[in-house]
Amino acid sequence: MxxxxxxxxxxxxxxxxxxxxxxxxxxxxxxxxxxxxxxxxxxxxxxxxxxxxxxxxxxxxxxxxxxxxxxxxxxxxxxxxxxxxxxxxxxxxxxxxxxxxxxxxxxxxxxxxxxxxxxxxxxxxxxxxxxxxxxxxxxxxxxxxxxxxxxxxKPIGFELLPEEFTLAQLQHLYEKLLGKTFDKANFRKKILGMDLLFPLEKLQKAVKHRPARMYRFDPSRYADLTKRNFHFEL
Amino acid sequence: MxxxxxxxxxxxxxxxxxxxxxxxxxxxxxxxxxxxxxxxxxxxxxxxxxxxxxxxxxxxxxxxxxxxxxxxxxxxxxxxxxxxxxxxxxxxxxxxxxxxxxxxxxxxxxxxxxxxxxxxxxxxxxxxxxxxxxxxxxxxxxxxxxxxxxxxxKPIGFELLPEEFTLAQLQHLYEKLLGKTFDKANFRKKILGMDLLFPLEKLQKAVKHRPARMYRFDPSRYADLTKRNFHFEL
DNA sequence: ACAAAAGTGTTACACGTACACCCATGA
DNA sequence: TCATGGGTGTACGTGTAACACTTTTGT
CATH class of the missing domain: 3.90.79.10 (Nucleoside Triphosphate Pyrophosphohydrolase)
Known part of the structure:
Protein backbone atom coordinates (compact mmCIF):
# COMPACT_ATOMS: atom_id res chain seq x y z
CA MET A 1 0.00 0.00 0.00
CA LYS A 154 -15.82 -7.73 26.07
CA PRO A 155 -17.98 -10.15 24.11
CA ILE A 156 -16.18 -9.60 20.83
CA GLY A 157 -15.01 -13.14 20.19
CA PHE A 158 -18.22 -13.79 18.30
CA GLU A 159 -17.05 -11.40 15.59
CA LEU A 160 -14.55 -14.09 14.58
CA LEU A 161 -17.15 -16.86 14.32
CA PRO A 162 -20.00 -17.43 11.88
CA GLU A 163 -23.35 -15.92 12.88
CA GLU A 164 -24.38 -19.38 14.04
CA PHE A 165 -21.85 -21.46 15.90
CA THR A 166 -21.48 -24.29 18.37
CA LEU A 167 -20.17 -24.00 21.89
CA ALA A 168 -17.22 -26.19 20.95
CA GLN A 169 -16.22 -23.70 18.26
CA LEU A 170 -16.45 -20.86 20.75
CA GLN A 171 -14.44 -22.74 23.33
CA HIS A 172 -11.80 -23.58 20.75
CA LEU A 173 -11.51 -19.94 19.76
CA TYR A 174 -10.99 -18.79 23.32
CA GLU A 175 -8.48 -21.53 23.92
CA LYS A 176 -6.39 -20.47 20.94
CA LEU A 177 -6.71 -16.80 21.75
CA LEU A 178 -5.92 -17.01 25.45
CA GLY A 179 -3.49 -19.88 25.16
CA LYS A 180 -5.07 -22.15 27.73
CA THR A 181 -7.60 -24.93 27.85
CA PHE A 182 -11.03 -24.95 29.42
CA ASP A 183 -13.01 -27.78 30.88
CA LYS A 184 -15.90 -28.43 28.53
CA ALA A 185 -18.61 -28.66 31.16
CA ASN A 186 -17.42 -25.61 33.07
CA PHE A 187 -17.01 -23.52 29.95
CA ARG A 188 -20.60 -24.21 28.89
CA LYS A 189 -21.98 -23.47 32.32
CA LYS A 190 -20.15 -20.17 32.50
CA ILE A 191 -20.93 -18.92 29.02
CA LEU A 192 -24.57 -20.07 28.99
CA GLY A 193 -25.03 -18.67 32.46
CA MET A 194 -24.31 -15.21 31.09
CA ASP A 195 -27.49 -15.42 29.04
CA LEU A 196 -25.83 -13.86 26.03
CA LEU A 197 -26.33 -16.70 23.60
CA PHE A 198 -29.58 -17.49 21.89
CA PRO A 199 -30.02 -21.25 21.38
CA LEU A 200 -31.32 -22.20 17.95
CA GLU A 201 -33.33 -25.24 16.97
CA LYS A 202 -30.79 -25.88 14.27
CA LEU A 203 -28.21 -28.57 14.77
CA GLN A 204 -24.81 -29.20 13.26
CA LYS A 205 -24.92 -31.28 10.09
CA ALA A 206 -22.80 -33.88 8.36
CA VAL A 207 -20.63 -34.68 11.33
CA LYS A 208 -19.88 -38.27 12.16
CA HIS A 209 -20.87 -37.87 15.78
CA ARG A 210 -23.72 -36.41 17.77
CA PRO A 211 -24.54 -33.04 16.18
CA ALA A 212 -24.13 -29.97 18.37
CA ARG A 213 -26.69 -27.27 18.90
CA MET A 214 -26.06 -23.95 17.17
CA TYR A 215 -26.12 -20.65 19.03
CA ARG A 216 -26.28 -17.02 18.09
CA PHE A 217 -24.84 -14.08 20.03
CA ASP A 218 -27.58 -11.68 21.09
CA PRO A 219 -26.22 -8.11 21.14
CA SER A 220 -29.47 -6.60 22.42
CA ARG A 221 -29.36 -8.96 25.37
CA TYR A 222 -25.84 -7.79 26.07
CA ALA A 223 -26.91 -4.16 25.88
CA ASP A 224 -29.65 -4.85 28.40
CA LEU A 225 -27.34 -6.60 30.79
CA THR A 226 -24.75 -3.85 30.53
CA LYS A 227 -27.33 -1.37 31.77
CA ARG A 228 -27.95 -3.64 34.74
CA ASN A 229 -24.28 -3.40 35.56
CA PHE A 230 -23.26 -6.73 34.11
CA HIS A 231 -19.63 -7.16 33.15
CA PHE A 232 -18.56 -9.82 30.70
CA GLU A 233 -15.50 -11.71 31.81
CA LEU A 234 -13.98 -14.95 30.80
CA MET B 1 -0.21 24.89 23.97
CA LYS B 154 -2.20 -3.95 36.00
CA PRO B 155 -0.64 -2.79 39.25
CA ILE B 156 -0.44 0.83 38.20
CA GLY B 157 -2.56 2.37 40.92
CA PHE B 158 0.57 2.81 43.01
CA GLU B 159 1.80 5.41 40.54
CA LEU B 160 -0.86 7.71 41.95
CA LEU B 161 0.18 7.24 45.57
CA PRO B 162 3.29 8.33 47.50
CA GLU B 163 6.15 5.82 47.51
CA GLU B 164 5.04 4.79 50.99
CA PHE B 165 1.36 4.48 51.64
CA THR B 166 -1.19 2.77 53.87
CA LEU B 167 -3.64 0.14 52.78
CA ALA B 168 -6.49 2.50 53.55
CA GLN B 169 -5.10 5.00 51.06
CA LEU B 170 -4.82 2.30 48.44
CA GLN B 171 -8.33 1.07 49.09
CA HIS B 172 -9.66 4.60 48.89
CA LEU B 173 -7.95 5.12 45.56
CA TYR B 174 -9.46 2.00 44.04
CA GLU B 175 -12.86 2.86 45.39
CA LYS B 176 -12.80 6.28 43.75
CA LEU B 177 -11.38 4.94 40.53
CA LEU B 178 -13.70 1.97 40.14
CA GLY B 179 -16.71 3.63 41.70
CA LYS B 180 -17.49 0.94 44.25
CA THR B 181 -16.67 0.15 47.84
CA PHE B 182 -14.58 -2.70 49.22
CA ASP B 183 -14.81 -4.47 52.52
CA LYS B 184 -11.74 -3.46 54.50
CA ALA B 185 -10.78 -6.94 55.69
CA ASN B 186 -11.32 -8.55 52.30
CA PHE B 187 -9.45 -5.84 50.44
CA ARG B 188 -6.40 -6.31 52.67
CA LYS B 189 -6.45 -10.05 52.34
CA LYS B 190 -6.65 -9.87 48.59
CA ILE B 191 -3.99 -7.26 48.05
CA LEU B 192 -1.56 -8.62 50.63
CA GLY B 193 -2.13 -12.14 49.34
CA MET B 194 -0.68 -11.05 46.02
CA ASP B 195 2.66 -10.51 47.69
CA LEU B 196 3.29 -7.29 45.79
CA LEU B 197 3.57 -4.96 48.74
CA PHE B 198 6.58 -4.66 50.96
CA PRO B 199 5.59 -3.91 54.55
CA LEU B 200 7.73 -1.25 56.22
CA GLU B 201 8.51 -0.79 59.86
CA LYS B 202 7.41 2.78 59.55
CA LEU B 203 4.00 3.76 60.85
CA GLN B 204 1.70 6.63 60.10
CA LYS B 205 2.29 9.69 62.26
CA ALA B 206 0.28 12.49 63.81
CA VAL B 207 -3.06 10.84 63.36
CA LYS B 208 -5.53 10.86 66.19
CA HIS B 209 -6.13 7.13 66.02
CA ARG B 210 -4.08 3.97 65.80
CA PRO B 211 -1.35 4.62 63.25
CA ALA B 212 -1.40 2.46 60.12
CA ARG B 213 1.52 0.52 58.74
CA MET B 214 3.14 1.90 55.61
CA TYR B 215 3.74 -0.24 52.52
CA ARG B 216 5.78 0.06 49.39
CA PHE B 217 5.00 -1.47 46.00
CA ASP B 218 7.73 -3.89 44.92
CA PRO B 219 8.10 -3.83 41.11
CA SER B 220 10.77 -6.55 41.09
CA ARG B 221 8.42 -8.84 42.96
CA TYR B 222 5.79 -8.15 40.35
CA ALA B 223 8.24 -8.91 37.54
CA ASP B 224 9.05 -12.23 39.17
CA LEU B 225 5.42 -13.18 39.58
CA THR B 226 4.62 -12.21 36.01
CA LYS B 227 7.16 -14.72 34.79
CA ARG B 228 5.41 -17.36 36.89
CA ASN B 229 2.21 -16.56 35.02
CA PHE B 230 0.66 -14.41 37.71
CA HIS B 231 -2.00 -11.97 36.60
CA PHE B 232 -2.89 -8.98 38.71
CA GLU B 233 -6.59 -8.43 39.02
CA LEU B 234 -8.72 -6.46 41.38
C1' DA C 1 -21.28 -52.49 18.04
C1' DC C 2 -17.93 -48.93 18.07
C1' DA C 3 -15.77 -44.36 17.80
C1' DA C 4 -16.20 -39.64 18.64
C1' DA C 5 -17.81 -35.72 20.27
C1' DA C 6 -22.13 -33.57 22.54
C1' DG C 7 -23.97 -32.63 26.70
C1' DT C 8 -24.97 -33.20 32.03
C1' DG C 9 -24.45 -34.16 37.11
C1' DT C 10 -21.77 -34.51 41.32
C1' DT C 11 -18.40 -33.36 44.58
C1' DA C 12 -14.57 -31.05 46.74
C1' DC C 13 -12.41 -27.01 47.42
C1' DA C 14 -11.05 -22.19 46.97
C1' DC C 15 -12.39 -17.83 47.26
C1' DG C 16 -15.39 -13.77 47.99
C1' DT C 17 -18.71 -11.70 51.24
C1' DA C 18 -20.37 -10.18 55.46
C1' DC C 19 -19.77 -9.00 59.87
C1' DA C 20 -18.10 -9.06 64.49
C1' DC C 21 -14.58 -7.97 67.30
C1' DC C 22 -10.11 -6.29 69.26
C1' DC C 23 -6.17 -2.77 69.15
C1' DA C 24 -3.58 1.61 69.38
C1' DT C 25 -3.56 6.44 69.51
C1' DG C 26 -4.92 11.53 70.54
C1' DA C 27 -7.79 14.40 72.96
C1' DT D 1 -12.42 6.96 78.78
C1' DC D 2 -14.21 8.07 74.49
C1' DA D 3 -13.98 8.51 69.51
C1' DT D 4 -11.70 7.07 65.45
C1' DG D 5 -9.89 4.33 62.27
C1' DG D 6 -6.37 0.24 62.06
C1' DG D 7 -6.24 -4.55 61.89
C1' DT D 8 -7.90 -9.66 62.28
C1' DG D 9 -10.83 -14.03 62.73
C1' DT D 10 -14.65 -16.70 61.49
C1' DA D 11 -18.63 -18.54 59.35
C1' DC D 12 -21.27 -18.85 55.28
C1' DG D 13 -22.41 -19.06 50.44
C1' DT D 14 -21.17 -18.82 45.69
C1' DG D 15 -18.44 -20.17 41.94
C1' DT D 16 -14.64 -22.79 39.91
C1' DA D 17 -12.12 -27.15 39.03
C1' DA D 18 -11.98 -31.91 38.18
C1' DC D 19 -13.96 -35.82 36.55
C1' DA D 20 -17.24 -39.39 35.61
C1' DC D 21 -21.05 -40.42 33.15
C1' DT D 22 -24.96 -40.50 29.58
C1' DT D 23 -26.56 -39.31 24.79
C1' DT D 24 -26.67 -39.09 19.83
C1' DT D 25 -24.91 -39.49 15.48
C1' DG D 26 -22.12 -41.93 11.36
C1' DT D 27 -19.81 -45.99 9.88
Missing part, protein backbone atom coordinates in the same frame (compact mmCIF):
# COMPACT_ATOMS: atom_id res chain seq x y z
CA UNK A 2 2.84 2.33 0.68
CA UNK A 3 3.79 1.86 -2.94
CA UNK A 4 1.20 4.43 -3.82
CA UNK A 5 3.31 7.01 -2.10
CA UNK A 6 5.72 6.96 -4.94
CA UNK A 7 3.11 8.40 -7.23
CA UNK A 8 2.19 11.19 -4.87
CA UNK A 9 3.69 14.58 -4.34
CA UNK A 10 6.67 14.87 -2.08
CA UNK A 11 4.60 16.79 0.44
CA UNK A 12 3.31 13.45 1.59
CA UNK A 13 6.80 12.21 2.10
CA UNK A 14 7.76 15.03 4.35
CA UNK A 15 4.71 14.38 6.40
CA UNK A 16 2.10 11.72 5.70
CA UNK A 17 -0.75 10.12 7.59
CA UNK A 18 -1.50 6.52 6.89
CA UNK A 19 -3.83 3.94 8.32
CA UNK A 20 -2.98 0.27 8.75
CA UNK A 21 -5.24 -2.49 9.92
CA UNK A 22 -4.45 -5.82 11.52
CA UNK A 23 -7.29 -8.04 10.35
CA UNK A 24 -7.92 -11.12 12.47
CA UNK A 25 -9.82 -14.24 11.51
CA UNK A 26 -10.38 -17.73 12.90
CA UNK A 27 -10.61 -20.86 10.76
CA UNK A 28 -11.75 -23.21 13.51
CA UNK A 29 -8.24 -24.29 14.40
CA UNK A 30 -5.99 -21.27 14.19
CA UNK A 31 -6.16 -17.53 14.72
CA UNK A 32 -5.21 -15.89 11.44
CA UNK A 33 -4.05 -12.50 10.25
CA UNK A 34 -4.51 -11.00 6.84
CA UNK A 35 -1.14 -10.14 5.30
CA UNK A 36 -0.25 -8.75 1.93
CA UNK A 37 2.92 -9.27 -0.04
CA UNK A 38 4.74 -6.09 -1.04
CA UNK A 39 5.53 -5.90 -4.72
CA UNK A 40 7.94 -2.98 -4.61
CA UNK A 41 10.86 -1.53 -2.76
CA UNK A 42 11.31 -0.76 0.02
CA UNK A 43 10.80 -4.10 1.68
CA UNK A 44 9.97 -5.80 -1.61
CA UNK A 45 8.55 -9.31 -1.08
CA UNK A 46 8.11 -8.71 2.62
CA UNK A 47 4.80 -9.36 4.30
CA UNK A 48 2.93 -6.28 5.41
CA UNK A 49 -0.27 -5.17 7.04
CA UNK A 50 -2.88 -3.71 4.69
CA UNK A 51 -3.20 0.06 4.77
CA UNK A 52 -3.08 3.24 2.77
CA UNK A 53 -2.37 6.93 2.97
CA UNK A 54 -5.10 9.16 4.33
CA UNK A 55 -6.32 11.80 1.93
CA UNK A 56 -5.98 15.45 2.73
CA UNK A 57 -9.54 15.92 3.87
CA UNK A 58 -10.35 12.38 4.88
CA UNK A 59 -11.13 11.09 8.33
CA UNK A 60 -8.80 8.20 9.23
CA UNK A 61 -11.75 6.07 10.23
CA UNK A 62 -13.27 6.56 6.80
CA UNK A 63 -9.91 5.85 5.24
CA UNK A 64 -9.48 2.53 6.98
CA UNK A 65 -13.04 1.51 6.15
CA UNK A 66 -12.28 2.35 2.55
CA UNK A 67 -9.14 0.21 2.59
CA UNK A 68 -10.93 -2.73 4.15
CA UNK A 69 -13.81 -2.46 1.76
CA UNK A 70 -11.52 -2.32 -1.24
CA UNK A 71 -9.59 -5.30 0.02
CA UNK A 72 -12.35 -7.60 1.22
CA UNK A 73 -15.55 -6.18 -0.20
CA UNK A 74 -17.00 -6.13 3.31
CA UNK A 75 -18.75 -3.36 5.21
CA UNK A 76 -19.66 -2.93 8.86
CA UNK A 77 -16.63 -4.78 10.11
CA UNK A 78 -15.74 -4.76 13.79
CA UNK A 79 -13.04 -2.16 14.00
CA UNK A 80 -11.12 -0.52 16.81
CA UNK A 81 -8.21 1.86 16.89
CA UNK A 82 -5.06 0.40 18.40
CA UNK A 83 -2.73 3.39 18.64
CA UNK A 84 -0.56 5.63 16.54
CA UNK A 85 2.95 4.76 15.40
CA UNK A 86 4.83 7.91 14.67
CA UNK A 87 8.55 7.46 15.12
CA UNK A 88 10.70 9.73 12.99
CA UNK A 89 12.41 7.11 10.85
CA UNK A 90 9.86 4.35 10.56
CA UNK A 91 9.51 4.89 6.83
CA UNK A 92 12.64 5.14 4.71
CA UNK A 93 11.07 7.56 2.26
CA UNK A 94 9.95 10.20 4.72
CA UNK A 95 8.04 10.75 7.89
CA UNK A 96 4.72 8.97 8.12
CA UNK A 97 2.36 8.90 11.06
CA UNK A 98 0.45 5.65 11.01
CA UNK A 99 -2.77 5.17 12.87
CA UNK A 100 -3.14 1.45 13.45
CA UNK A 101 -6.46 -0.33 13.79
CA UNK A 102 -7.41 -3.92 14.29
CA UNK A 103 -10.51 -5.62 13.09
CA UNK A 104 -12.25 -8.94 13.51
CA UNK A 105 -13.95 -10.65 10.63
CA UNK A 106 -15.77 -13.87 10.02
CA UNK A 107 -13.29 -15.79 7.93
CA UNK A 108 -15.96 -17.32 5.73
CA UNK A 109 -16.93 -13.83 4.60
CA UNK A 110 -13.60 -13.33 2.89
CA UNK A 111 -11.57 -15.74 0.85
CA UNK A 112 -8.53 -14.01 -0.60
CA UNK A 113 -9.09 -14.24 -4.31
CA UNK A 114 -5.74 -14.00 -6.08
CA UNK A 115 -7.25 -12.76 -9.31
CA UNK A 116 -9.61 -10.18 -7.90
CA UNK A 117 -7.14 -7.68 -6.64
CA UNK A 118 -3.71 -6.38 -7.44
CA UNK A 119 -2.28 -6.96 -4.01
CA UNK A 120 -2.18 -10.60 -3.14
CA UNK A 121 -3.49 -10.99 0.33
CA UNK A 122 -3.62 -14.17 2.31
CA UNK A 123 -4.41 -15.52 5.74
CA UNK A 124 -1.42 -16.43 7.88
CA UNK A 125 -1.51 -18.19 11.24
CA UNK A 126 -0.40 -15.85 14.00
CA UNK A 127 2.27 -18.30 15.13
CA UNK A 128 3.91 -18.17 11.70
CA UNK A 129 4.41 -14.43 11.59
CA UNK A 130 8.02 -13.54 12.16
CA UNK A 131 9.20 -10.59 10.16
CA UNK A 132 7.36 -7.91 8.28
CA UNK A 133 7.99 -4.70 6.38
CA UNK A 134 8.63 -1.45 8.28
CA UNK A 135 7.56 -1.73 11.92
CA UNK A 136 4.58 -3.84 10.98
CA UNK A 137 5.66 -6.73 13.14
CA UNK A 138 5.53 -4.47 16.15
CA UNK A 139 2.08 -3.26 15.13
CA UNK A 140 0.92 -6.83 14.71
CA UNK A 141 2.31 -7.83 18.09
CA UNK A 142 0.65 -4.97 19.89
CA UNK A 143 -2.63 -5.63 18.14
CA UNK A 144 -2.54 -9.25 19.21
CA UNK A 145 -1.77 -8.30 22.79
CA UNK A 146 -4.66 -5.88 22.79
CA UNK A 147 -7.00 -8.42 21.29
CA UNK A 148 -6.12 -10.95 23.97
CA UNK A 149 -6.89 -8.42 26.67
CA UNK A 150 -10.12 -7.22 25.11
CA UNK A 151 -11.54 -10.61 24.34
CA UNK A 152 -11.55 -11.47 28.03
CA UNK A 153 -13.57 -8.43 29.02
CA UNK B 2 -1.86 25.27 20.62
CA UNK B 3 -1.17 29.00 20.95
CA UNK B 4 2.33 28.32 19.79
CA UNK B 5 0.98 27.33 16.43
CA UNK B 6 0.29 30.94 15.64
CA UNK B 7 3.95 31.67 15.63
CA UNK B 8 4.78 28.82 13.33
CA UNK B 9 4.76 28.57 9.60
CA UNK B 10 1.50 27.75 7.90
CA UNK B 11 2.83 24.37 6.84
CA UNK B 12 2.02 23.20 10.34
CA UNK B 13 -1.54 24.36 9.98
CA UNK B 14 -2.13 22.40 6.87
CA UNK B 15 -0.80 19.36 8.62
CA UNK B 16 0.49 19.23 12.18
CA UNK B 17 1.25 16.52 14.71
CA UNK B 18 0.64 17.32 18.31
CA UNK B 19 0.82 15.40 21.54
CA UNK B 20 -1.59 15.88 24.44
CA UNK B 21 -1.44 14.25 27.83
CA UNK B 22 -4.16 13.61 30.36
CA UNK B 23 -2.31 13.76 33.67
CA UNK B 24 -4.01 12.01 36.58
CA UNK B 25 -3.36 12.49 40.27
CA UNK B 26 -4.98 11.47 43.55
CA UNK B 27 -5.15 13.70 46.60
CA UNK B 28 -6.41 11.08 49.03
CA UNK B 29 -10.05 11.89 48.43
CA UNK B 30 -10.51 12.61 44.75
CA UNK B 31 -9.04 11.58 41.43
CA UNK B 32 -7.71 14.70 39.75
CA UNK B 33 -6.70 15.80 36.28
CA UNK B 34 -4.24 18.47 35.37
CA UNK B 35 -5.90 21.15 33.23
CA UNK B 36 -4.55 24.34 31.84
CA UNK B 37 -6.45 27.51 31.08
CA UNK B 38 -6.17 28.76 27.52
CA UNK B 39 -5.14 32.38 27.25
CA UNK B 40 -5.89 32.91 23.57
CA UNK B 41 -8.40 32.25 20.86
CA UNK B 42 -9.64 29.85 19.78
CA UNK B 43 -11.37 28.57 22.91
CA UNK B 44 -9.98 31.41 25.00
CA UNK B 45 -10.53 30.81 28.73
CA UNK B 46 -11.54 27.21 28.14
CA UNK B 47 -9.89 24.42 30.04
CA UNK B 48 -7.59 22.23 28.01
CA UNK B 49 -5.28 19.28 28.26
CA UNK B 50 -1.56 20.11 28.24
CA UNK B 51 0.22 19.37 25.00
CA UNK B 52 2.32 20.78 22.22
CA UNK B 53 3.21 20.42 18.59
CA UNK B 54 5.74 17.77 17.67
CA UNK B 55 8.87 19.06 16.00
CA UNK B 56 9.76 17.99 12.51
CA UNK B 57 12.32 15.42 13.57
CA UNK B 58 11.04 14.65 17.03
CA UNK B 59 9.62 11.39 18.29
CA UNK B 60 6.16 11.95 19.80
CA UNK B 61 7.20 10.10 22.94
CA UNK B 62 10.09 12.49 23.38
CA UNK B 63 7.79 15.37 22.66
CA UNK B 64 5.30 14.44 25.34
CA UNK B 65 8.08 13.84 27.86
CA UNK B 66 9.40 17.28 27.02
CA UNK B 67 5.98 18.83 27.58
CA UNK B 68 5.51 17.08 30.88
CA UNK B 69 8.95 17.99 32.06
CA UNK B 70 8.48 21.64 31.13
CA UNK B 71 5.16 21.69 32.89
CA UNK B 72 5.89 19.77 36.07
CA UNK B 73 9.65 19.53 36.29
CA UNK B 74 9.31 15.77 36.62
CA UNK B 75 11.03 12.95 34.77
CA UNK B 76 10.34 9.23 34.52
CA UNK B 77 6.62 9.63 34.79
CA UNK B 78 4.31 6.68 34.15
CA UNK B 79 3.14 7.27 30.61
CA UNK B 80 1.08 5.34 28.12
CA UNK B 81 -0.29 6.17 24.72
CA UNK B 82 -4.08 6.34 24.58
CA UNK B 83 -4.78 6.69 20.87
CA UNK B 84 -4.67 9.19 18.05
CA UNK B 85 -7.32 11.79 17.39
CA UNK B 86 -7.21 12.81 13.79
CA UNK B 87 -10.58 14.03 12.57
CA UNK B 88 -10.39 16.52 9.72
CA UNK B 89 -11.93 19.51 11.47
CA UNK B 90 -10.93 19.07 15.09
CA UNK B 91 -8.82 22.20 15.01
CA UNK B 92 -10.30 25.42 13.58
CA UNK B 93 -6.98 26.61 12.22
CA UNK B 94 -6.04 23.58 10.18
CA UNK B 95 -5.65 19.85 10.29
CA UNK B 96 -3.84 18.49 13.34
CA UNK B 97 -3.27 14.87 14.21
CA UNK B 98 -3.07 14.56 17.96
CA UNK B 99 -1.49 11.60 19.68
CA UNK B 100 -3.01 11.44 23.12
CA UNK B 101 -1.26 9.97 26.15
CA UNK B 102 -2.21 9.62 29.75
CA UNK B 103 0.09 9.62 32.70
CA UNK B 104 -0.10 8.96 36.40
CA UNK B 105 1.81 11.07 38.87
CA UNK B 106 2.18 11.27 42.60
CA UNK B 107 0.31 14.45 43.38
CA UNK B 108 2.78 15.50 46.06
CA UNK B 109 5.48 15.64 43.41
CA UNK B 110 3.78 18.49 41.64
CA UNK B 111 2.02 21.49 43.08
CA UNK B 112 0.94 23.83 40.32
CA UNK B 113 2.87 26.97 41.06
CA UNK B 114 1.05 29.91 39.50
CA UNK B 115 4.14 32.06 39.30
CA UNK B 116 6.53 29.46 37.93
CA UNK B 117 5.06 29.03 34.49
CA UNK B 118 3.24 31.01 31.89
CA UNK B 119 0.36 28.60 31.51
CA UNK B 120 -1.62 28.34 34.66
CA UNK B 121 -2.22 24.71 35.35
CA UNK B 122 -4.32 23.33 38.12
CA UNK B 123 -5.72 20.10 39.47
CA UNK B 124 -9.42 19.55 38.84
CA UNK B 125 -11.53 16.72 40.24
CA UNK B 126 -12.62 14.41 37.47
CA UNK B 127 -16.27 14.85 38.45
CA UNK B 128 -16.04 18.58 37.84
CA UNK B 129 -14.84 18.40 34.27
CA UNK B 130 -17.61 19.28 31.87
CA UNK B 131 -16.46 21.19 28.84
CA UNK B 132 -13.03 21.72 27.35
CA UNK B 133 -11.38 23.26 24.32
CA UNK B 134 -11.40 21.39 21.00
CA UNK B 135 -12.24 17.71 21.47
CA UNK B 136 -10.31 17.60 24.72
CA UNK B 137 -13.33 16.51 26.70
CA UNK B 138 -13.58 13.43 24.52
CA UNK B 139 -9.89 12.76 24.99
CA UNK B 140 -10.25 13.12 28.73
CA UNK B 141 -13.25 10.80 28.81
CA UNK B 142 -11.51 8.11 26.83
CA UNK B 143 -8.40 8.39 28.95
CA UNK B 144 -10.46 7.96 32.10
CA UNK B 145 -12.24 4.93 30.68
CA UNK B 146 -8.92 3.39 29.75
CA UNK B 147 -7.44 4.11 33.15
CA UNK B 148 -10.38 2.42 34.86
CA UNK B 149 -9.87 -0.67 32.73
CA UNK B 150 -6.12 -0.77 33.16
CA UNK B 151 -6.06 -0.24 36.87
CA UNK B 152 -8.03 -3.44 37.39
CA UNK B 153 -5.57 -5.57 35.44
Missing amino acids: YDKERAKSSVYFTFGISVDCVVFGFDGSHVKVLVIKRGMEPYKNFSAIPGDLVLEREDPLDAIKRVLNELTGLKDIYLEQLKAFAGVDRHPLGRVVTIAYYSLIKIDDYNPNPSSWATDAKWASIEDIDEMAFDHFEIFTEALTRLKERVRL | YDKERAKSSVYFTFGISVDCVVFGFDGSHVKVLVIKRGMEPYKNFSAIPGDLVLEREDPLDAIKRVLNELTGLKDIYLEQLKAFAGVDRHPLGRVVTIAYYSLIKIDDYNPNPSSWATDAKWASIEDIDEMAFDHFEIFTEALTRLKERVRL
